[in-house]
Amino acid sequence: MTKSIPIYQPFLKGNERKYVLDCMDSNWISSKGKYVREFEESIEDFVGNISATSCSNGTVALHLALLALEIGPGDEVIVPSFTYIASVNAIKYVGATPVFVDSESDSWNASSNTIKNKITPSTKAIMCVHIYGNPCDLDPIFKLAKKNNIKVIEDCAEALGxxxxxxxVGVKSDISTFSFFGNKTITTGEGGMVFSKNSDLIEKVAHLKNQSVSQEIAYWHDLVGYNYRLTNIASAIGLAQMEKVEEILESKRNIASLYNFYLENLGLSFQEILSESVSSYWLNVVKTPSKSALNRIKGNLTQAGVEVRPAFPLVSKMPPYREMASHEFPLANEISETALCLPSYPGLRESDIQFISELITISINEE
Structure with missing residues (x-):
């Protein structure tokens, strides 16, 4: 049997069309208009105890966060090697040096144990990435950062909810970011958000993203700024998405539970989530026993019309960064080479999960 099951598709079941048409009818389609602030406020209300400002994507959100903390040339930022490359590229944008660390074998995240030996007098910040939505164990990292007087940035691109x-996540760090790309938990097509409990930092980010334009003098710019604004149309989609965010998250929790049920006792493993944590389950990613098992599973699923994708390759292995990596990262490398991302969109049906799980079971038993 062949189906067509994508790895992800957005959940556009609310007021997205209505709000976008309202933008068009009002002629407010660019970065001015009521939906920009309403979307930002919806994030502030959902996360709690923070100020937030929107931007054009998750990568520039990280760039703005680093700029706001005045991180630049000569500074080092500790970052996991097992992450999407945007986390690392943003560090290079400001002229700082990424310092890679390994991941824990259970959570797949960086931790205080993988970070502590990489701190030097040049370390300015630690970037925590909640990989696939699984929260890092933050308190030991905060303790380490406080002891060494360094900042903490949380890349929450995959961790809304x-x-x-x-x-x-993101509330207790110095500054944090979201991504709203088309495959994220909620989407604006392309979009991002910078947020912090420190409202002065967010005001600084808001100034930088808007070409650092003066609020008093027309077309006067007091800093080198950036055109990183989010449009009113994108924000309208985001606001409609946030009206459904609890429904989306509940669906994703149910999908994760079903995968765990149908794939148990097969020698596969999922990320371990701390007892005091809640994952967004942005993607359900399964670690296979070997590369050969992964290839069999991937081949059978692809042939049956099920879209899957590999786990993130280590950024430290990529051409722009391989010379910066002082050594290998064996735990992260094993995850990267044997894990597979499964369909995880909110509208995925239990019958589809059963179909996917049966193919995985067959693939495992072929060995």
Whole structure:
């Protein structure tokens, strides 16, 4: 049997069309218009105890966060090697040096144990990435950062809805970011958000993203700024998405539970989530016993019309960064080479999960 099951597709079941048409009818289609601030406020309300400002994508959100912390040439930023490349590229944009660390074998995240030996007098910040929505163990990292007087940035691109000890991830760090790309938990097509409990930092980000234009003198710019604004149309989609965010997250939790049920006792493993944490389950990613098992599973699923994708390759292996990596990262490398991302969109049906799981079971038993 052949189906067509994508790895992800957005959940556009609310007021997206209505709000976008309202933008068009009002002629407010660019970066001015009521939906920009309403979307930002919806994020502030959802996360709690933060200020937020939107931007054009998740990568520039990280760039703005680093700029706001005044990180630049001569500074080092600790970052996991097992992450999407945007986390690392943003560090290079400001002229700082990324310092790669390994991942934990259970959570697949960086931790205080993988970070502590990489701190030097040049370390300015630690970038925590909640990989696939699974929260890092933050308190030991915060303790390490405080001891060494360094900043913490949280890359929450995949972690909208993730919680650590009853608080949304990103709240306790110096500054944090979201991504709203088309395959994220909620989407604006392309979009991002920078947020922090420090409202002065967010005001600084808002100034930088808007070409650093003066609020008093027309067309006067007091800093080198950036055109990183989010449009009113994108924000309208985002606001409609946020009206459905709890429904989306509940669906994704149910999908994760079903995958765990149908794939148990096969020698596969999922990320371990701390008992005091809640994952957004942005993607359900399964670690296979070997590369050969991964290739069989991937081949059978692809042939049956099920879209899958590999786990992130290590950024430290990529041409722009391989000379910066002082050594190998064996735990992260094993995850990267044997894990597979499965369909995880909110509208995925249980019958589709059963179909996918049966093919995986057959693939495992072929060995």
């Amino acid at each position: 993730s919680k650590y000890k009853n608080e949304h």
